Amino acid sequence: MRNTEKHTHIMEKAEELFAAKGYDGTSIREIARAAHVNLAMVSYYFGSKEKLMEALFKERMSLMKLKIESLLKNENISPFQKVEILIDEYLTKVIDRQFFYKIMLCEMAQQKNKVILKFISDIKLNYANMIRGLVEEGQQKKVFKKDIDIMLLMNTMTGTVTQMILNKEVYREFNSLKKTSDSVYHTWLKKRLGDHIKKIFKTLLEYES
Amino acid sequence: MRNTEKHTHIMEKAEELFAAKGYDGTSIREIARAAHVNLAMVSYYFGSKEKLMEALFKERMSLMKLKIESLLKNENISPFQKVEILIDEYLTKVIDRQFFYKIMLCEMAQQKNKVILKFISDIKLNYANMIRGLVEEGQQKKVFKKDIDIMLLMNTMTGTVTQMILNKEVYREFNSLKKTSDSVYHTWLKKRLGDHIKKIFKTLLEYES
Amino acid sequence: MRNTEKHTHIMEKAEELFAAKGYDGTSIREIARAAHVNLAMVSYYFGSKEKLMEALFKERMSLMKLKIESLLKNENISPFQKVEILIDEYLTKVIDRQFFYKIMLCEMAQQKNKVILKFISDIKLNYANMIRGLVEEGQQKKVFKKDIDIMLLMNTMTGTVTQMILNKEVYREFNSLKKTSDSVYHTWLKKRLGDHIKKIFKTLLEYES
Amino acid sequence: MRNTEKHTHIMEKAEELFAAKGYDGTSIREIARAAHVNLAMVSYYFGSKEKLMEALFKERMSLMKLKIESLLKNENISPFQKVEILIDEYLTKVIDRQFFYKIMLCEMAQQKNKVILKFISDIKLNYANMIRGLVEEGQQKKVFKKDIDIMLLMNTMTGTVTQMILNKEVYREFNSLKKTSDSVYHTWLKKRLGDHIKKIFKTLLEYES
DNA sequence: CATGAATGAGCGTTCATTCAT
DNA sequence: CATGAATGAACGCTCATTCAT
Structure with a gap:
């Protein structure tokens, strides 16, 4: 899997979980588990949970x-x-x-x-x-x-x-x-x-x- | 303050906080602080955070x-x-x-x-x-x-x-x-x-x- | 053990560990273990690791x-x-x-x-x-x-x-x-x-x- | 920059940070950032954070x-x-x-x-x-x-x-x-x-x- | 009835380190 | 020779909940 693909993959799984359980109801651990990546990777790629959310919005908004x-x-x-x-x-x-x-x-x-x-x-x-x-x-x-x-x-x-x-x-x-x-x-x-x-x-x- | 009043008071503060920060984004501590009651009172009165939410819905739904x-x-x-x-x-x-x-x-x-x-x-x-x-x-x-x-x-x-x-x-x-x-x-x-x-x-x- | 005694006890153990391993080299977990109290108690009593340190200084300084x-x-x-x-x-x-x-x-x-x-x-x-x-x-x-x-x-x-x-x-x-x-x-x-x-x-x- | 210069450069920045924030209070990330070198370079050159510290002591001690x-x-x-x-x-x-x-x-x-x-x-x-x-x-x-x-x-x-x-x-x-x-x-x-x-x-x- | 004290679990985050390239 | 990517462990802290009094 290439770098951007992992990025996308994490974001997609996060989107799913945020939709189903809310931002605060979803833990980074859950996202990492769902995306089959190491827990630390999420912070590594996006900086923080908050920034992951913002990255998701940035990405999706451009599509919307x-x-x-x-x-x-x-x-x-x-x-x-x-x-x-x-x-x-x-x-x-x-x-x-x-x-x-x-x-x-x-x-x-x-x-x-x-x-x-x-x-x-x-x-x-x-x-x-x-x-x-x-x-x-x-x-x-x-x-x-x-x-x-x-x-x-x-x-x-x-x-x-x-x-x-x-x-x-x-x-x-x-x-x-x-x-x-x-x-x-x-x-x-x-x-x-x-x-x-x-x-x-x-x-x-x-x-x- | 009578018991039912405390009940109501806690529920109102919880409603405010749930609306502003979401269910998962609101902690029992915050609710207790906002309602000026002891932290343990919330669980004591309603059983749990989840049941407080449900009690709120039951109450409000009858009004709605x-x-x-x-x-x-x-x-x-x-x-x-x-x-x-x-x-x-x-x-x-x-x-x-x-x-x-x-x-x-x-x-x-x-x-x-x-x-x-x-x-x-x-x-x-x-x-x-x-x-x-x-x-x-x-x-x-x-x-x-x-x-x-x-x-x-x-x-x-x-x-x-x-x-x-x-x-x-x-x-x-x-x-x-x-x-x-x-x-x-x-x-x-x-x-x-x-x-x-x-x-x-x-x-x-x-x-x- | 009374309340203030636990306070004192935690502070003493923290003092020992801070002296031996430095502030950053000592984890709250170690302090809790050494003082035989629950990990969460340290934050519960002192607010944070930093405030524990400051409480220690306040206490000791008055003696010094x-x-x-x-x-x-x-x-x-x-x-x-x-x-x-x-x-x-x-x-x-x-x-x-x-x-x-x-x-x-x-x-x-x-x-x-x-x-x-x-x-x-x-x-x-x-x-x-x-x-x-x-x-x-x-x-x-x-x-x-x-x-x-x-x-x-x-x-x-x-x-x-x-x-x-x-x-x-x-x-x-x-x-x-x-x-x-x-x-x-x-x-x-x-x-x-x-x-x-x-x-x-x-x-x-x-x-x- | 030659290799030994990088070595020296990293050590100098580490010295500064260790002095200001302590050994445990300084992360390899900070050192790498301050020295403008890749994070992995530090471990790569010195083996580990501990060995960097020891190398620093060895170097400085000979001067002292x-x-x-x-x-x-x-x-x-x-x-x-x-x-x-x-x-x-x-x-x-x-x-x-x-x-x-x-x-x-x-x-x-x-x-x-x-x-x-x-x-x-x-x-x-x-x-x-x-x-x-x-x-x-x-x-x-x-x-x-x-x-x-x-x-x-x-x-x-x-x-x-x-x-x-x-x-x-x-x-x-x-x-x-x-x-x-x-x-x-x-x-x-x-x-x-x-x-x-x-x-x-x-x-x-x-x-x- | 009411509450301060306590607890185990889990949080988001950062750590030193490793490794494939 | 150098490095971006990755990892498991641990960090300080907060959580909902329980319980003795």
Whole structure:
């Protein structure tokens, strides 16, 4: 195993454990055991437990960021279509990174680590800017209404998705998809959630003559 | 201070600390110090740290439950009016109990304690039943559409509120309410959030001819 | 064993170990083992290893201080007699507290702990004041010469004693006192050292007409 | 940098750190960092931390030894002149090697490393022999008294110097030499200490008719 | 009923050292 | 010849819990 691979490997196992047991509920010993590395390696690679967490955030945050600037500037796509693409992008990221998303949620609730708070506010800003840009474009083109509360809009999307992730298994059972494979279920879930959010956004954005 | 008062006092301080630092991030010592009681008192009263947490959930859950059965049966109020009352009730509870709501959120993410999971699923069931009852009534009366995904609906409400609570201070600043008192801000927030959710619910529920 | 007795007991064992292996060379585990107490008790009683050290210094320093103010004011005793009494007092304290004296020596060399440095400078000041008072009295009475370097004088006493303590066993062997008991040897050593230092002080202080 | 230079460089940095923080208080990591060499280099060059310490002692001890045998045999210089030269030689070495002298002091107090103890007793023997030779010469020439306690004499010198080194900065301030450069102060200190010790030696050695 | 004292287990971290390259 | 990576052991300390009083 190469150096960066071990790095990645430790981080992945830490992510899993942090998601399942929380940051404070997970010991370095557990992480080392799960990653099949020596206990001292974790501090050796990351410096400390705290810095491992921060490294995880740095890594994942770069993946979570929505990089669709070119799309937003595209004049051939309508604002509503762009909204839909944005929602789909967001959903893909969150559903693919559920472990991390849970960790982030707890960090948002507790706000203990300032470095991590910065990461989180950065990504929130990233989302907000995407949405704001879109909203302004739509308003200029008279397809979106005025007086749109962007933060409420954003929180409706992120909140709904959060709750669906947290209650994922209950929802699966509720919809009799217990026997379906994870990937199939996730695809289905993404479609359903996407449609739901798009519908809400349409209502909240649509220009009323 | 009477015994039950001490009980309550310890639980309140524990709630505050669990919300701010997480269950594992909070030590019994801290709770005892914050509550100005002897360290051994906590285990003495509640048995263990885990049981203190469970006692907290038991206590708070009974407060969080929506007890509006009589209202739901009231034939003089329209389904949409009932939906609005339900949303207002929910908002009041959550905004009044933000500490506890944060704790619950982390427990939902981590799902470590089975007793607590039961409490949470109980309250979810409670909400679901309220909403289902309402939805069915509205459908019978042909004011609500068919094919309503109750869980999606519920999660949209709880999720949006969750996100707004987590980003409370950012939203406050965003709306230039930094100087407003907490209680005034919370009243304002409740109104705004309520209107927002009611609007979404209306769209998602309203019968389309 | 009573509470304060355990305190004292732990401190004594710590003193022994610190003297033999140095502060950093001694682990809390060793101290706990030597004192036959639980490892956690040390931190429980003293807060930390550092504070244990400081508590030891606080305790011992109060014993080491020369409390002979009344004697110094006594008009019926000549300055030279007072010098001799002072030297005897100092010798008694150091020979009785050799473990502690060694610890102090290393702390003086390394100057890491500021709290301890304060303790040490306090006791140095205590000695210096005793000697200065005496010297001034002797000078006024024209039995001591002028231009006496008090610090050099003091360091000659403390330094000579230090070296004799450090080379105690070599000196014992050198003087064929290997078979003598510790207490007898110490009495003998004290006499010899006392005479030596008194002689030096006499030369350095005596008024030259 | 050549190999022997690296050797020397590491040893110098180790000496500095050992003096300031003690042997156990200094980690190989710190030494490597201070010497700007790879962590593994230290063990690689010296075998172990302990052997580095011993190598340091071996190196410094050879420098500390008084090599004035030819002078001692010189018939044209009086015993008292030789005593003075001996004292000056000793002072020069100690003042030039204060870091090492502090390390040695702690090792003398703790007596943990047997190899180092041997080095220390060797140098003590070296000093003792110089002084003994001188004393015997002086006694034969009837300029020194009989019954001279060589070890007490020696410890008076080494002890006084030790204390002056340990309290160097206090003494500097006491004599208002705070603004003076280190080298000027050291020269001044050496002169003053030399005179003081020579005076004491004269008293303790001089033949009394 | 209440509590100071005590305990064994485990925490995050650092240590001196080794070894493959 | 030199070094980054790795390791087992130990570090100081805090944990939740228990128990005698």
